[in-house]
Structure formats: C-alpha cells, structure tokens
Amino acid sequence: MSDVPTLPETHSGIPVYLLDKARATKTAVYNLKSNAGADTAIPRRREVPALPQGVTAEAFQAAMADLRTLLGAEHVEVIDQALRDGWYMEHPNTHDMMTILDDEEFVASAVVYPGSTEDVQTVVRWANKHLVPIFPISMGRNLGYGGAAPRVRGSVVVDLGRRMRQILDISAEDFTCLVEPGVSFYALHDEIQARGLGDQLWVDVPDLGGGSVIGNTVDRGVGYTPYGDHWATHSGLEVVLPTGEVVRTGMGALPGNNTWQAFPYGFGPYSDGIFSQSNFGIVTKMGMTLMPNPGGHESFLYTFQREDDLAQLIEIIRPLRIRNILENVAQLRHVTQSVAVRGQPRSDYYEPVDGLVPDDIIHAEAAKTPTGDHTWAYYGTTYGPPEARAVKLAAVDAAFRQIPGCRKIDTSTFPADEYFWSRDKIASGTPDLHELRWCQWVPNGSHIAFSPVSPIRGKDAAALNELARKRHEEHGIDYFPAFCVGLREMHLIVEIVFDRTSAPKKAAALACLRDMVDDAAALGYGEYRTHLALMDQVAGTYSWNDNALMKMHEQLKDTLDPNGILAPGRCGIWPKRYRGRGWEMTRASGTSSEGQGVEAAQK
Structure with a gap:
C-alpha cells in the first residue's frame, strides 16, 4: 500500500499519475497542522459513542448487535474512539474534518458499509425497526459543506462508497455510463482510459476529482466542460426509499428497458428531482452522460x-x-x-x-x-x-x-x-x-x-x-x-x-x-x-407564500419516511418526530446542533 491511497488499491484513492502531487499536498497539509507532521487525535468530551436523542445506550447496543447479525460484524463499526481529521485523500467518514462548530457536534455513533442495494434495504428496514436515524454518504468528500458528518448527532452513517463501487456500464455508442456511489471522478476517468476509450469519451469533472460521481450530482455540483451541470446530464436513478422499497426512475421503471441512460424522463411525473438535495431516498445507481471528444x-x-x-x-x-x-x-x-x-x-x-x-x-x-x-x-x-x-x-x-x-x-x-x-x-x-x-x-x-x-x-x-x-x-x-x-x-x-x-x-x-x-x-x-450548519437558515430564505415549498417538502417527507429515520434535517427538511423541538439551527439558536428530544413513533 502506498503512503497515499491509490487506485485501484482503494476506491477512494488517487490515480497514479497524481501520486507525486498528492504526496506534496499531504506534506504541506500536515506541516500546517498544530502538531506538525501528525494527525492529532481529537479528545472526546461527551458520551462515547455519541447517541442520537431518543435512543438509550442499551437500545443502541441491541440495535448494533442486530445490525452485525444482518450485515456481518466486519461491516459495522461503532465510533467509540478518538476522531482524526486526516486530509482530502484520507478523510474521515465519522465527522466533519473542517468543522465550523465544536468537535462534538455532527458526530456519528457508528458507520455501516453496505455492499449492495439489498444491503441498503436491510439497513433502512433495520433503522425503522430500531428508530435509529441514518445518514447516507456516497464518499463523504463534499468538503466545505459538511463532509461525511450527519446533521443529527449520533446518527449511523451509511457509507455507500467503500463496497458499492462498481462501474456497471460504459457505452461508447451512446456516450453514457452507469455507476454506483463509490465511483469517484478519478475512478471513472481511469476506467475509461483503461478500456482504451480516452480518445472518444470525456468525463466532466469538478475542481477535485476524488468525490463520488453520484454524490456530487445529487447535490447539484458542477464541472467545467460544456457538460458542467451534472444534474442536467444524469439519466436514471435507482433509489432505496426510507421504508426499504426500491424504485427506478425514468425509463428504468420499464422492465427490460434499453434506454435508461439515454432518456431521463420515462412516462408520467418526473420524480428524479425529489431525490436531489433531499432526504427522500438513497441513490444506489445512477446513469450519466459522457461528453464526446470535441476534436481538440x-x-x-x-x-x-x-x-x-x-x-x-x-x-x-x-x-x-x-x-x-x-x-x-x-x-x-x-x-x-x-x-x-x-x-x-x-x-x-x-x-x-x-x-x-x-x-x-x-x-x-x-x-x-x-x-x-x-x-x-x-x-x-x-x-x-x-x-x-x-x-x-x-x-x-x-x-x-x-x-x-x-x-x-x-x-x-x-x-x-x-x-x-x-x-x-x-x-x-x-x-x-x-x-x-x-x-x-x-x-x-x-x-x-x-x-x-x-x-x-x-x-x-x-x-x-x-x-x-x-x-x-x-x-x-x-x-x-x-x-x-x-x-x-x-x-x-x-x-x-x-x-x-x-x-x-x-x-x-x-x-x-x-x-x-x-x-x-x-x-x-x-x-x-x-x-x-446553515441548512435551516438557507431553507428559511425560500419562504414565499408562507413557506409553501417547505410545507410541500414536509408532506413528502412524512409520506415517504413516516418514522423520520433518513437524514433528518438535511437541507432543512425535518420529519414530524423532530419538528417543533428546537432542532433548527439559526443565528438565534447558537452553535448547538441538537434539539429537545424526538416524538415517540410507531414501530
């Protein structure tokens, strides 16, 4: 293993052509840490692991035991150790490595690593059974916006990237691909080169290539070719809903379809948008259009x-x-x-x-x-x-x-x-x-x-x-x-x-x-x-007609996620169990990310 993680050694690694640059970057980052040259452990001053409100220590331990039985102990990690920030290529999936708040806010209680869509369904059903909030990430590299940290302290982070990292299809005929959450822009570019398609197909990439193609797109990130609007160039989603059902959007809803990545709309209402910047589902597969080489x-x-x-x-x-x-x-x-x-x-x-x-x-x-x-x-x-x-x-x-x-x-x-x-x-x-x-x-x-x-x-x-x-x-x-x-x-x-x-x-x-x-x-x-930390404030600015948009979002949330287990609070959308209990972070609420408990829910 390299001193810097590389592809294909790990899904989150750097391409070999960038290894020297990555080494220099790592050295510079660590030289500017308070303890130069070391990734200092961050002391834990509150209960360990951080438990979500409404879940007792005994209930949490029982839930973790159940999850280990369902997925395998090697795929479930309780976060009862010191936190380490790392750097871009070795980032944490437990907290925000660039936190603007106290270190004890936005911390996960555990991390789980599903290996398939079926595993994600299992995790979601488990969360509903035990009423434990979960927070899905693709790879957790949306640095500057919270990284891998969960909005609700003590949530279980569902890290989709480590094991769900397949490039399921690359088509040089219609210039499309189909990927899982653990596929980074680095990995997609490397695979296109490895298949000898680099002279034909381009990947539109953001400023840094280590993020997930799916994660960046569903958060409406941008790149810098003519295909820079990533959400506009996606086609087809597979989504696990908060109750555990799986849907495919657009042409993917047609059994045996042959145009899922070629035509995004399908028939009837276009539902993809509700899974962008939301907490209405977990995207496990996504189609993306690729740019043809323009000839220079x-x-x-x-x-x-x-x-x-x-x-x-x-x-x-x-x-x-x-x-x-x-x-x-x-x-x-x-x-x-x-x-x-x-x-x-x-x-x-x-x-x-x-x-x-x-x-x-x-x-x-x-x-x-x-x-x-x-x-x-x-x-x-x-x-x-x-x-x-x-x-x-x-x-x-x-x-x-x-x-x-x-x-x-x-x-x-x-x-x-x-x-x-x-x-x-x-x-x-x-x-x-x-x-x-x-x-x-x-x-x-x-x-x-x-x-x-x-x-x-x-x-x-x-x-x-x-x-x-x-x-x-x-x-x-x-x-x-x-x-x-x-x-x-x-x-x-x-x-x-x-x-x-x-x-x-x-x-x-x-x-x-x-x-x-x-x-x-x-x-x-x-x-x-x-x-x-700003999601509630920003959501509050979109307040036309007595907050009509947020009211619609809350109706969708309560219908799709009746137990309120999926990423509560993401993009300011709180499920019924949390509403009216002070969970919203505003200027007036100070720097605490937590409210006053949650409403009991029917299991």
Missing part, C-alpha cells in the same frame, strides 16, 4: 486590473456565454485566490495573524507570479478543431479588450506546476488535485462556502461582491471570491478559510457566513448549496 481544446487566461472592472466584464461575458461562444463553466477568480492557490501560508507574506492582508501586499505578490498583477482572472476553454477554435477565440479577444488594461496571458511560458494547467486539465475532462491549496493559507486550514446564485448581470455581480467583501472586512477574514458562469446564471463561490482549531476564528467564519446569507436573501439571491 484550447484553454486561455485573461486578466483585468481594477476591482470595478467586474460589472462591465460580466456584461461582456453574458451574451458570449448564452451564445456558447464562451463554452464551458469557466471561472472568474479574484487576485487573493490567485495568490493563495499557490499553497503558501499567509504568514509568508504578512506576519500578523489577525486582520486582513493589505491589498498592496496581495498585488505585490501577484506581480511576482507568471500571471502578473491583476484583480480578476478569467480561466476559459474553447473546444473543437483549430479553425473553429480560432473564430471563437477571436470573438472573445475582441470583446474582452473593450476593458482598459485587459491582458491576454501567454500561458505557453508557464511552468508545469502553474495553476493554469490544473484548470486546463479539468476543462478537458482530466481530474486533478490542486484546488484546495488555498486552504494552506492558515494553520489547520479549513473552509466553508458561501454560494449564492444570480443572473449573469453586472449589477448583480457588483452587489454580491460588495456585500461579501463588506462582511469579510467586518469579521477580519481574507476574501476569496470566484464567479462560476453558467448559461443563464452564475454562482458566486466565496471560500472562507479558517483555522479549525481556533474557536474565535470558527466563530468569525460562521458569523460572516450567516450575515452574508441574510444579506443576499434581502437582495433576492438564494444559496444553491450550503453547509450542514
């Missing part, structure tokens, strides 16, 4: 000098993006991220541990890089044969040069380890391991994301940028924004980087995030995705 690609980088260039730049981007002249979900990143993504701690540039790194220092450091000084950097890619690319690139160049001081960067001079090449790989379907280097900005670096969505309009970009910058300044947090531009909307992703061992730093990060969520909602902007 060319990545490019433009920089813009002034903060105030943002609004004009977004106005230029919108028509180019809607017309698909700008073809992929590109990134417009701020200079602070350009400096931080190099992986050096901020103490290398600025000694005080509190307060913001001054702008003049950030710009001076940016000037030393191959990209040069700038305020905004646009990373884009064009696709197709050379003659087609040339036409599109000329149109982009002419449009961007309307902004005074615009520079097209000659990337041919960049060294092999320059960040630009990571974006180039990702935009051409090759997963990488580079993005989280900005977490090394502070000791014990962790992050949490602010992720509002808006139209692609200059005034919206300026408003969101202004409110986020203002709140960062108030809370003394360096500002790391990036705009990810879709076809008719854009996501502002602001990464708050903090020291996860510092209570004041965590408190500042959480307060900043709560402020930004409220500020954005007041202006009509909603989050598309959020951390476990």
